[in-house]
Amino acid sequence: MATTLFDKVWDRHVITGKAGEPQLLYVDLHLIHEVTSPQPFDGLRESGRQLRRPDRTFATIDHNVPTAPQPVTTIADVKDQIARRQIETLQKNCRDFGVHLADIGDADQGIVHVIGPHLGLTQPGRLIVCGDSHTSTHGALGALAFGIGTSEIEHVFTTQTIWQVKPKNLGVHLTGHLAPGVFAKDIVMALIAKYGTNFAEGYALEFYGPTIADLSIESRLTLTNMIIEGGAKMAMIQPDQTTFDYLRGRRYAPKDYEQAVAEWQQFKTDSPAAFDRIIELDVSNLAPYVSWGTNPAMALPCDATLPAIADQNMARAYQYMDLQPGQAITTIPINWLFIGSCTNGRLSDLQEAAKILAGHHLAPGVQAWVVPGSRAVQRAAERLGLDQIFKAAGCEWRDPGCSACLAMNPDKVPAGKHCASTTNRNFEGRQGPGARTHLASPAMVAAAGIYGHFVDVRQFYEQE
Amino acid sequence: MEKFTVHQGTPMPIMNDDIDTDQLLPKQFLKRLTKRGYGDVLFYEWRYQADGVTPQENFILNEPARQQASILITGDNFGIGSSREHAVWALRDWGFKAIIAGSFGPILYMNCTKNGVLPIELEQAARETLSELPPTAKVTIDLVHQTVKCGALSWKFTINPAWKEKFLKGEDDIDQTMKFADQIAAYEAQMSPYQ
Numbered sequence: 001m002a003t004t005l006f007d008k009v010w011d012r013h014v015i016t017g018k019a020g021e022p023q024l025l026y027v028d029l030h031l032i033h034e035v036t037s038p039q040p041f042d043g044l045r046e047s048g049r050q051l052r053r054p055d056r057t058f059a060t061i062d063h064n065v066p067t068a069p070q071p072v073t074t075i076a077d078v079k080d081q082i083a084r085r086q087i088e089t090l091q092k093n094c095r096d097f098g099v100h101l102a103d104i105g106d107a108d109q110g111i112v113h114v115i116g117p118h119l120g121l122t123q124p125g126r127l128i129v130c131g132d133s134h135t136s137t138h139g140a141l142g143a144l145a146f147g148i149g150t151s152e153i154e155h156v157f158t159t160q161t162i163w164q165v166k167p168k169n170l171g172v173h174l175t176g177h178l179a180p181g182v183f184a185k186d187i188v189m190a191l192i193a194k195y196g197t198n199f200a201e202g203y204a205l206e207f208y209g210p211t212i213a214d215l216s217i218e219s220r221l222t223l224t225n226m227i228i229e230g231g232a233k234m235a236m237i238q239p240d241q242t243t244f245d246y247l248r249g250r251r252y253a254p255k256d257y258e259q260a261v262a263e264w265q266q267f268k269t270d271s272p273a274a275f276d277r278i279i280e281l282d283v284s285n286l287a288p289y290v291s292w293g294t295n296p297a298m299a300l301p302c303d304a305t306l307p308a309i310a311d312q313n314m315a316r317a318y319q320y321m322d323l324q325p326g327q328a329i330t331t332i333p334i335n336w337l338f339i340g341s342c343t344n345g346r347l348s349d350l351q352e353a354a355k356i357l358a359g360h361h362l363a364p365g366v367q368a369w370v371v372p373g374s375r376a377v378q379r380a381a382e383r384l385g386l387d388q389i390f391k392a393a394g395c396e397w398r399d400p401g402c403s404a405c406l407a408m409n410p411d412k413v414p415a416g417k418h419c420a421s422t423t424n425r426n427f428e429g430r431q432g433p434g435a436r437t438h439l440a441s442p443a444m445v446a447a448a449g450i451y452g453h454f455v456d457v458r459q460f461y462e463q464e
Numbered sequence: 465m466e467k468f469t470v471h472q473g474t475p476m477p478i479m480n481d482d483i484d485t486d487q488l489l490p491k492q493f494l495k496r497l498t499k500r501g502y503g504d505v506l507f508y509e510w511r512y513q514a515d516g517v518t519p520q521e522n523f524i525l526n527e528p529a530r531q532q533a534s535i536l537i538t539g540d541n542f543g544i545g546s547s548r549e550h551a552v553w554a555l556r557d558w559g560f561k562a563i564i565a566g567s568f569g570p571i572l573y574m575n576c577t578k579n580g581v582l583p584i585e586l587e588q589a590a591r592e593t594l595s596e597l598p599p600t601a602k603v604t605i606d607l608v609h610q611t612v613k614c615g616a617l618s619w620k621f622t623i624n625p626a627w628k629e630k631f632l633k634g635e636d637d638i639d640q641t642m643k644f645a646d647q648i649a650a651y652e653a654q655m656s657p658y659q
Contacts, residue, residue, distance in 0.1 A: 015651045016644055022626045024644060026651050028659045036547065038497040049638070064495065082495040089497060126659055133547040133571055147571050150499070150549035151578035151637070159641045161648055164574075165624060197482055198541045201570055231544070233570040260658045295482045295544075313481050313539075406546075408491040427486040427545060429509050 002270040004169045005238050006204040009144040009267055013127045015161060022163040028126040029056055030156050031112050032099070034090040035063040035408070036131030040154035041093040051097040052160045058121060059094050060102040061087055062111045066409050067371050067398035073105035080410065110374020110400045113137040113342035117221060118376055120250025124239035124264035129156060134342050134424065136228045140220035141247070142239035142267050144204075147228070167234065170203035171275035174211035176284030180461035183352070184219035185344060185422070185441040187211075188226040189289035191281060193299040200232035203277070206269060207237050211283050217246040218348045225343050226424045229296040238268045290329050290454050291426045291439040293317035298426070299439065302329050302456050320428050321436050322416070330454050332438065336419035337368035337395070337449045338431065339442055341405040344422035345373025347380050349442040353422075354386045356446035356460055357393040363452030368395035369411060371403040393449075407432045420448040466580040467634035471561045472604045473534030477595035478507075478524060481539035485572065488543065488551040502550055503557030525558075529599040536563045537594045543572030552579045562605050564591060564612065577627045580634065582607065590619045607631055 003011075010025070017023030030053075037059070044051060051057065064083040066072050075091070078084040087104065094101040102108035108115060113134050116122040124142030129135060131153045138145035148162065156162055174187065192199075207223050215223070224235040237243075244261050247253045254260035272278060287301035294317040300306070306327045309315050318325065323332065339345075339353050350372060362368055370390045372378040378400055381387060387397040404411040405423040407430065413419045415434025422445050423430075426437040440454070447457045493505050508516070510523050519526040536555070542565035543551060552575040555563065562582040576583040582605065586594075590612070594603065597614060604613045607628060612619045630637075641648075 012656075015647050022624070024641065024647075026648070026655065026659075028655075035494050036549070039499050042497070047638075080495075086495050086497065123658065125656070131547055133545065135547075147547040149547055149552070149571060149575035149578060152574065155637050155641065158638050159648060160652075161641060161644075163637065163641070165626075197544055198567055201541075201567060229544075231541075231570065254658055263656060263658050295484065297482075311481075312479075316480070406486075406491050408494060425484075425486070425545060427484045429490060430486050433490075433509060433514075 002274040004269040004274045005142065005206055005236050005267055006144065006169055006234070007274070009125055009127070010166060012125070019166055022165050024161050024163055025127060027056070027129050027156050027160050027162055029058065029121060029128045031116060031128065031130035032057060032059045032153070033063055033112050033132065034061050034086050036150050036153060037093065038086060038089045039150050040157055041097065043154040044157055049158045051099070051157050054098040056160060057099045059090060059099050060109055060112050060115060061090060061104055063402045063406065063408050065104060065401040067401050067403050067411055068396065070399050072399040075104060077104070083409065107375050110376065111342045111345060111402055113225060114345055114373035114377065117141060117217065118374060120247050120253035123247065123253070124243060125267050129162060133228050134225050136232060136235045137221050137225040137342060139224040139234060139236040140217060141243050142236060142264065144234060144236065146234045167202055167204045168276040169274060170200055170205045171272055171278045172205060172207050173272070173278055173280045174207060174209040174283055175280070176211060176282045177214060178211070178283050178286065179458060181443060181458035182286050182288055183441045183443065184215055184222040185226070186286055186289045187281065187283055188223050189291070189296065189299050189439065190286055191227070192230040192296045193289060195230060195279065197229060197295050197297045198231040200227065200230045203232060204234040204236065205232040207235065208269065212237060216348060217242060218346045221346065222343055229424055239264050288441060288444045288457055290444065292321065292323060292329065292332070294320055294426055294428050296424070296426060296439060300329060302444065302454055304329055332453060333418055334420045334448045334453055335366060335417045336413050337366065337445050338404045338413070338419055338421040338423060339368070339445055340371030340373060340403055341423040342373065343424040344442050345371065345377065347377050349422060350377065350381050350386050353442040353446040354389040356443050356457065357395070357450065358389050360393055360450045362394040362449045366449050366452055368449050369398055369404060370395045371398045372400045374400050404431050406430060420445040420454065465578065465634050465636065468561070468580055468582050468607055468631040470604065470606045470608065471534070472602055473561060474532055474599060474601060475535050475537050475594055475597050475603055476524065476530050476533035477537040479537070479539050479595050482541045482544055483538060484545035485543060485548050485551040486545055489548060489554045494548055494550055499553055500557060502554035503559070506554035506558045533599070534559050534561045535603050535605065536560050537591055538563065538565045540566035542568050544569040547571045549575045552576055552581055556581050564594060566591065577630060578637065580631065582631060584612065584621045586612065586619055586621055593617060
């Protein structure tokens with residue numbers, strides 16, 4: 001019987017249980033961070049249970065860490081006392097239980113979904129979990145990865161396993177080439193805008209088709225990262241030569257690399273007939289997308305006008321965002337930019353934004369934060385001089401972390417401000433109480449900063 | 465986890481679709497180190513005025529007649545967004561025993577099964593009927609027979625038999641899994657060096 005990439009990786013991890021019922025799966029890698037791990041570590045202490053595999057557990061600090069004033073290199077730089085206590089708790093827990101921690105100031109520190117692939121921890125065929133919904137990101141390299149809750153974290157700590165019911169298979173077939181100025185972010189936003197915030201619930205999703213071959217690993221990571229906003233707890237892409245070239249030589253990549261690649265090449269979907277459902281998207285004529293409302297499905301091509309109010313959810317969104325039906329997307333006033341996050345905080349994202357901003361300055365009254373996804377991204381960007389481009393344009397160049405994507409640290413967009421953001425969620429209050437988030441690609445966000453409103457960024461690429 | 469067999473309680477209708485975890489439990493409360501005590505910050509932004517203390521008069525969670533409610537009636541895609549289990553702890557700590565929605569965010573659904581908060585999927589017409597019941601209406605959820613009843617009204621719901629069993633027994637997952645310790649060790653002994 002034809003099986004999918006997902007079936008193959010899932011099936012190799014089943015310890016017990018039948019399809020349709022909860023199955024016990026082995027967890028190859030458990031990524032942890034400061035916010036969702038304190039209670040599970042306490043649980044271990046209370047029950048006297050052991051952390052079964054510290055060698056398969058990897059920790060970093062990302063959600064709470066401040067990004068300014070710089071440099072943020074020690075715990076003393078964390079001024080919020082409650083955040084500081086949470087970070088100190090993770091430091092102590094990692095010491096007590098023998099877990100490797102990419103700590104504040106460490107050269108490897110960064111957003112968990114940025115550092116996993118970068119360090120080569122994320123590999124094809126692995127099952128990876130993390131107490132964070134954007135764990136689906138790691139599937140871009142052919143891993144089976146998903147977010148888990150705090151009780152599940154404690155379960156993985158103790159047993160190195162997790163109970164899950166196998167979802168069905170959804171194939172998203174991407175065809176055509178993206179136009180200059182249109183990116184993976186626009187593909188994933190277009191899918192969610194068209195099919196809704198729950199179209200992939202109950203499915204493991206695989207992106208496949210000719211478009212994938214064009215996409216770098218960093219672009220693929222954007223796809224598998226943000227598709228959780230369409231309900232796909234797990235999303236994957238078949239590992240190919242691009243994947244093998246990307247992982248070669250990375251810190252935690254296998255040393256006998258050719259043998260590993262030989263194993264990884266078996267992880268593929270035999271035939272589209274193996275999918276339970278298929279969605280087709282031709283990306284050839286895709287426009288850049290912008291969100292206008294308070295969930296990621298409330299998004300439109302940048303040349304569109306805002307829709308009529310169809311229900312109470314939309315009425316509430318219009319009220320929160322202070323926008324009117326019929327208004328053009330390009331007339332939304334932009335006062336703030338945020339460039340960063342596990343969706344678009346990688347080097348290529350910063351390069352695209354810098355390309356647009358080079359030689360320009362932010363419009364009067366626009367404030368911008370650029371937050372690299374990790375120390376490694378920060379260093380690489382600085383070697384290329386991107387920090388100088390951002391600063392010359394009037395942006396703040398900051399230290400790495402999750403930052404204003406979820407605004408747990410001091411980076412909050414003020415109430416009432418419209419923020420063009422390269423992040424993944426535009427929920428009410430997501431970037432700060434009363435903040436109004438507009439999701440878009442790094443290039444779109446950068447261009448909006450120059451004009452003080454959204455413009456179709458494809459025009460920048462026509463001039464080239 | 466507390467057992468769930470039959471529960472009788474009163475309804476709290478919050479019929480918005482796509483209620484996300486940032487609305488259920490905003491991020492500033494994720495810095496806490498505990499698993500309990502989140503009831504007073506459930507729906508924080510909708511529930512309090514800008515000072516964070518004064519209740520919003522027009523939000524149903526603050527209505528005196530609804531303070532004993534234990535069954536949340538809501539829209540589609542309840543609990544989308546982050547994996548924070550704190551959102552379910554807040555629902556539980558407020559006093560909710562069950563949530564009746566059109567559908568659930570997949571991670572929040574699993575988190576409900578770890579905390580004794582029963583997630584029930586019912587079609588829109590049923591939820592609309594339930595949402596119009598008076599605050600004193602007695603709604604009975606019978607997990608054994610998989611029914612939601614109120615007076616002459618009755619609806620069936622489906623649930624994976626394994627999750628049903630877990631609710632009925634109030635089992636701790638880890639104890640359950642430790643029964644498979646030998647299989648886990650055997651798995652580790654044969655797994656690929658590249659895993």
